[in-house]
Amino acid sequence: MTEKACRNCNFITDKSTCPACSGTTLSGDWAGYVVVLKPYLFSLPLELKQELQQKQVSEKLREIFNQHKYTLSEQAEIQPTNSKEWKILDGKKEYAIEEGNEQLNFYKQYLDPNDSEIAKRLNITQPGKYALRVR
Structure with missing residues (x-):
């Protein structure tokens, strides 16, 4: 299963249900998102x-x-x-x-500006490492 973003809390997961908020509305479409790294x-x-x-x-x-x-x-x-x-x-x-x-x-x-290659370029692999926000 590919990584998806929870539409409720923006947690990235490869599960069918969000482990952070139990949300079930997940999207694997990265278009229209901005990756926000927040150290x-x-x-x-x-x-x-x-x-x-x-x-x-x-x-x-x-x-x-x-x-x-x-x-x-x-x-x-x-x-x-x-x-x-x-x-x-x-x-x-x-x-x-x-x-x-x-x-x-x-x-x-x-x-990071909206980019169709953003997930690949940033090697998004760890759930919770990145937050996503709709632009």
């Missing part, structure tokens, strides 16, 4: 959630990024995705922040 960077306490409620990146948040060896320009902006997820956009750099496990988890987000 973990660091976590912060939930108390800093208020820093993400502003559009502009605060000096405190910029300092925290610097402590973790990442720089944010003065033009960096925060965009809420939902009540527990945010993006920091800084030119071509994008960071994802997710609230989970009583903390804020920060990730670097890499977008």
Whole structure:
């Protein structure tokens, strides 16, 4: 069986039912998808959630990024995705922040443009290694 993406949670699996959410609507058609590689960077306490409620990146948040060896320009902006997820956009750099496990988890987000050969080029073989989002 070839790998398919769960239409419910975007988990990649070679099973007929998604092991992550038990969804049964799976698609093996990679057209219209973008592969998002999201490596973990660091976590912060939930108390800093208020820093993400502003559009502009605060000096405190910029300092925290610097402590973790990442720089944010003065033009960096925060965009809420939902009540527990945010993006920091800084030119071509994008960071994802997710609230989970009583903390804020920060990730670097890499977008690969839609490509019919994307699964082959990236050698997608491990379930859960990549997240897929419909463009």
